[in-house]
Amino acid sequence: xxxxxxxxxxxxxxxxxxxxxxxxxxxxxxxxxxxxxxxxxxxxxxxxxxxxxxxxxxxxxxxxxxxxxxxxxxxxxxxxxxxxxxxxxxxxxxxxxxxxxxxxxxxxxxxxxxxxxxxxxxxxxxxxxxxxxxxxxxxxxxxxxxxxxxxxxxxxxxxxxxxxxxxxxxxxxxxxxxxxxxxxxxxxxxxxxxxxxxxxxxxxxxxxxxxxxxxxxxxxxxxxxxxxxxxxxxxxxxxxxxxxxxxxxxxxxxxxxxxxxxxxxxxxxxxxxxxxxxxxxxxxxxxxxxxxxxxxxxxxxxxxxxxxxxxxxxxxxxxxxxxxxxxxxxxxxxxxxxxxxxxxxxxxxxxxxxxxxxxxxxxxxxxxxxxxxxxxxxxxxxxxxx
Numbered sequence: 001x002x003x004x005x006x007x008x009x010x011x012x013x014x015x016x017x018x019x020x021x022x023x024x025x026x027x028x029x030x031x032x033x034x035x036x037x038x039x040x041x042x043x044x045x046x047x048x049x050x051x052x053x054x055x056x057x058x059x060x061x062x063x064x065x066x067x068x069x070x071x072x073x074x075x076x077x078x079x080x081x082x083x084x085x086x087x088x089x090x091x092x093x094x095x096x097x098x099x100x101x102x103x104x105x106x107x108x109x110x111x112x113x114x115x116x117x118x119x120x121x122x123x124x125x126x127x128x129x130x131x132x133x134x135x136x137x138x139x140x141x142x143x144x145x146x147x148x149x150x151x152x153x154x155x156x157x158x159x160x161x162x163x164x165x166x167x168x169x170x171x172x173x174x175x176x177x178x179x180x181x182x183x184x185x186x187x188x189x190x191x192x193x194x195x196x197x198x199x200x201x202x203x204x205x206x207x208x209x210x211x212x213x214x215x216x217x218x219x220x221x222x223x224x225x226x227x228x229x230x231x232x233x234x235x236x237x238x239x240x241x242x243x244x245x246x247x248x249x250x251x252x253x254x255x256x257x258x259x260x261x262x263x264x265x266x267x268x269x270x271x272x273x274x275x276x277x278x279x280x281x282x283x284x285x286x287x288x289x290x291x292x293x294x295x296x297x298x299x300x301x302x303x304x305x306x307x308x309x310x311x312x313x314x315x316x317x318x319x320x321x322x323x324x325x326x327x328x329x330x331x332x333x334x335x336x337x338x339x340x341x342x343x344x345x346x347x348x349x350x351x352x353x354x355x356x357x358x359x360x361x362x363x364x365x366x367x368x369x370x371x372x373x374x375x376x377x378x379x380x381x382x383x384x385x386x
Contacts, residue, residue: 003113004375005357016269016375020293022189027061027297028313030165031300031301033305034301034305034319035301036314037316038315038316039309039310039317041314041315043130043212043314043315044072044126044127044130044313044314045071045072045313045314046071046073046074046310046313047072047073047074047095047096047127047130047131047134047313048071048074048076048093048094048095048096048313049067049073049076049094049095049096049097050075050076050077050078050079050085050093050094050096050097050098051064051067051075051076051077051078051079051085051097051098051099051100052078052079052080052081052082052084052085052098052099052100052236052299053100054099054101055100056107057099057103057105058105058106058329059104059105059108060100060104060105061130061289062227063100063116063138064098064100064141064162066138066141066142067098067135067138069236069302070134070137071072071134071136072130072131072134072137072138073131073133073134073135074132074225075110079097079122082097082099082117082119085099085119085121086171087189088118089119089121089171090121090171090341091343091345091347092121092337092341092343092347094121094139095120095127095131096118096119096120096121096135096136096250097118097119097133097219098117098118098119099116099117099118099119100116101114101115101116101117104116106249113164113165114165115164115165115166115167116139116158116164116165116166116167117129117167117168117169117173118132118135118166118167118168118169118356119168119169120132120168120169120171120337121171121172122170122171122172122173122174122176123171123172123173123181123336123340123341124181124309124311125173125176125178125181126309126310126311126314127311128170128173128176129176132168135168136166139164139165140166141162141165142164143165145242150291152278152296156168156326157176160322168335169238171341172257172338172340172341174295175282179254180253180254180340182254182309183254183309184245184246184248184254184332184335184336184340185303185309185335185336186284186303186305186330187244187245187248188270188303188308188328188331188332188335189299189302189303189328190244191237191240191241191244191270191271191274192274192299192302192327192328192331193295193299194237194240195233195237195274195275195278196274196277196281196295196298196299197269197278197291197292197295198233198278199229199230199233199238199274199275199278199279199282199293200275200278200279200281200282200285200288200292200294200295201282201288201291201292202229202233202282203229203279203282203283203291204282204285204286204287204288204290204291205285205288207282207285207286208260208287208288212373220374222367222370222371222374222382223367225273225374226279226366226370228361229279230275230276230278230279233275233277233278234271234272237271237274237275238267238271241270241271242264242267243262243265245267245335249339254339255340256338256339257338257339257340257342258337258338258339258341258342258343258344259338259344262333262334262338262344262348262352263335263338263339263347265352266331266334266338266348266351266352267331267350268354269355269356269359270327270330270331270355272355272356272359272363273327273355273358273359273362274296274327275356275359275360275361276362276363276365277298277360278291278295279366279370280362280365280366281294282370282371283366283370283373292344295358297342298326302326302328302329302331303324303328303332303381305319305322306323306326306328306329306331307320307323307329307333307334308329308332308336312324322372327355327358328353330351330352330355331351333351334348334351334352337351
């Protein structure tokens with residue numbers, strides 16, 4: 001066979017395999033378009049911001065108006081105290097809390113530097129850096145205005161100094177350590193890929209070897225089939241998750257501020273979803289190649305769409321909605337809540353409930369699929385005997 005004959009045969013094989021052809025040609029373009037829309041806002045805007053105005057002066061009101069006018073912030077309301085502001089950032093109700101001290105206007109009038117405090121959620125470095133840059137820009141604008149007014153009134157030189165200063169308190173990741181921010185999210189992505197592939201390939205392997213039909217035709221209960229095929233992967237997957245997070249915490253110093261039990265329940269729910277998804281995908285795949293393709297289509301965009309790095313508030317609504325359909329979104333969010341923020345059941349409740357709901361739905365789909373394929377296999381075996 002000549003080279004041209006071999007090339008022609010390969011082209012014919014690719015054209016006949018429409019799924020592979022679509023993956024090679026359409027998927028890269030589709031992902032590029034999706035990621036382009038993901039970052040179409042170009043920067044993080046409208047960070048939910050609360051404030052404590054202890055000065056209650058014309059100056060403090062102007063400063064708050066300045067933050068409200070900035071595209072970087074969205075003032076969602078006042079709180080009564082700094083402690084309440086810290087609690088709101090801890091619970092994730094706000095990304096930034098502004099604290100204006102009670103003597104700000106008087107300090108500025110005396111020609112001294114008055115300081116504004118910004119409390120920032122540092123568990124997401126994209127949010128933290130955006131908040132720092134935008135808050136500093138707003139304060140510097142007001143500082144420059146105050147300095148100009150003072151110079152005009154007193155005939156002072158431009159070296160006189162500013163009337164406002166900016167301080168910040170970075171919660172959860174005070175040094176903006178990149179490994180603290182990123183390592184847990186990457187770990188969740190790895191867990192997802194390994195478990196999905198393990199379950200998918202475990203079932204499709206038997207299909208390729210011709211044993212799957214005989215296995216189902218034996219009259220086994222769907223629950224028994226599902227449990228037998230997924231329990232080993234569930235146990236190994238849960239072990240991988242616990243071991244992997246333990247290595248990140250003990251080996252690389254990633255903080256773990258919360259309680260162990262919420263993390264374990266979250267991980268169990270996550271692994272259940274992956275087991276159900278992998279099994280369901282394998283039921284509708286003819287072989288290991290197709291199962292791998294399905295797993296990759298789910299896994300590749302998951303981390304970027306999970307909101308772990310690029311926040312949902314900076315995504316188009318339809319992209320954010322797509323991200324909320326992925327199990328990794330809820331796992332990495334819950335993992336960040338318990339590990340970096342030290343939150344517990346109340347804050348993680350939504351993540352756990354959504355994952356458990358996904359798991360139940362996927363298990364039901366899997367059981368129905370086993371029943372349908374079992375009936376088809378039984379009919380084939382009966383027809384062959386006749």
